[in-house]
Amino acid sequence: MTTRFATSPDSTRIAFDVTGAGTPLLLLHGGGSSRVEWHEAGYVARLGVFDPKSLSAKDQEDIHELSFPDELLPSVLAGSTAMLDWGIVTPAxxxxxxxxxxxxxxxxxxxxxxxxxxxxxxxxxxxxxxxxxxxxxxxxxxxxxxxxxxxxxxxx
Incomplete structure (x- = not known):
């Protein structure tokens, strides 16, 4: 397995793992999880998994605790409201x-x-x-x- 990094348009580095070869398959976890859980659950044999920007900004291979100072909470909450302007995505x-x-x-x-x-x-x-x-x-x-x-x- 190789851990690689992609850079998003806002310059955030996004960690992802590549194992084997073939057509890429994206497995995206939710919430505060990390790509490691796909490995631990046994799903990863020949695919790549990545961490969303919120979890890979520190470029750490393994995040044991996701936390931030209390002073940052208002900024985090304000930033999370950006998705309120997104349109609803339907199956179509x-x-x-x-x-x-x-x-x-x-x-x-x-x-x-x-x-x-x-x-x-x-x-x-x-x-x-x-x-x-x-x-x-x-x-x-x-x-x-x-x-x-x-x-x-x-x-x-």
Whole structure:
């Protein structure tokens, strides 16, 4: 595995890992997670993963604690409001094949799915409901999740 860095238009360095060769595949984690979790969960065999700008600005290989001084909190909160001006993205807006895995015990994801369910047919979004899984299990239950991912990749 090789860790590399890309530079965004605002000059932030973004860390990503490359393992093997072939068509690139992007795995994007959410929240305060890092690309390391894709490795630890067992998903990474021959793909690249990256950290969003918010987690890789320090160019650290491994971030153990994400924190900042209390004095910065107003700036962080003010900066996070920028997304309020973004338009709503619907399934029809997605231009590439997209896989949406939803655990039937993940109430928030199911609520979002139901909101967009009528727009999914004819879009590039493929949805799979994963029986009995909650939010954490949607990621960690590799035995149930990985076959869906591999099937999606073969067909895309």
């Amino acid at each position: 807006d997605l231009l590439c094949p997209t896989l949406w895995l939803i655990g039937t015990e993940n109430d928030k994801a199911l609520e979002s799915y139901r909101e967009y369910e009528a727009e999914i047919p004819g879009s590039k979004v493929q949805v799979h409901l994963l029986e009995g899984l909650n939010h954490e299990q949607e990621f960690n239950n590799i035995k149930q999740v990985l076959p869906r991912i591999l099937d999606f990749l073969r067909k895309s």
